[in-house]
Amino acid sequence: MKKFTLMLLSVTALYIGSINVYAQGCVAIRQFSGLGNAVGQGNMLEKGELNISANYRYFKSFRHFRGSHEEPNRIEDGTQVINHQHGLDLxxxxxxxxxxxxxxxLPYQYNERSSLYEHGRTERHTTYSQGLGDIRIGAGYWLLSGEKAKKGNTAIGLGIKFPTGDYASTSTFYNQGENGEEQIKTVDQSIQLGDGGTGFIVDFQGLWNLKGTYFWYYDGFYLFNPRETNGTPTNRRRENEAIMSVPDQFALRTGVFNSFEKIHGLGLSLGGRVEGIPVRDVFGGSNGFRRPGYIVSVEPGISYMKGNVTGTLNVPIALLRNRTQSVTDIENSTPDDKVHGDAAFADYLINFTLAWRIPKKVKSPFGTLQ
Structure with a gap:
């Protein structure tokens, strides 16, 4: 049983905490993650124990898609939008x-967005945003306990996302107006720090022993954002796209993990994931500007656990990228002219987590702390 528990610790440290949704491009308006999957090692904590983790994520989006069709001419012509996005969650x-x-x-973000079309279409410039994102809190419940959980377990969780991130971040835009002056305006939705809505999260996570040192893992979440729009201007020309939408978000992951017996603490995983933003929200209206779509990725990962500290690295690699037709695209379409906006996506996402499990009794130079 002790050996099995150590394996579970290693497995859980690898997969929980790596479902953070960046959507790897302009589809998502910011990085986000489900609550139960934001921490790591949650199902191995005993009563009174803590787990503290720091999760860093980075991607560069630059490949433009309209539907599932890539537009390589954007890179060839030098007109592509390039986003560099960094996220750090405590x-x-x-x-x-x-x-x-x-x-x-508690999320923190730093974002850069380089483009031509936002700066008079004559020169490439960069806009920025940085600061606190939308804070999430919540709780979860494991369905099994004791001997029933020795081969695996599943948890369900509920949470709230608070609109603590700035959803009207501004930066300097160049070559604006007739005289080409500089102007301070709100940055693109893809690098806003928050969405301005109070959201409700439903998530789940699970882990089951298949055979020996092989485990099946799965986790996912759905964020319900009832607020329709947040009042932030998009600086777009179409009237129905003038204000930013407050969209739902979702993610789902599953795969297989192997914990190596001969190299204690080392584990490898291979799985798949899908993440994105729906065209329409489950609750509330869906008007305003959004870039709906989804990404399907293959996700290799590696972890190493030493004592109560675990480092994990997951690198989802995009296989399918689809910028779906939005509500405003449909509204702006005619029988002779189908409107379908595009979005820039990344090839891969770097996702690194360092987690520290704090037992109820911690040894120190001064004795045992309760």
């Missing part, structure tokens, strides 16, 4: 009991 979980845990996630 996540803390606490076990109230063997089966109930609480979570808080």
């Amino acid at each position: 996540n803390i979980s606490y076990a109230f009991s063997e089966r109930i845990y609480g979570i808080v996630s």
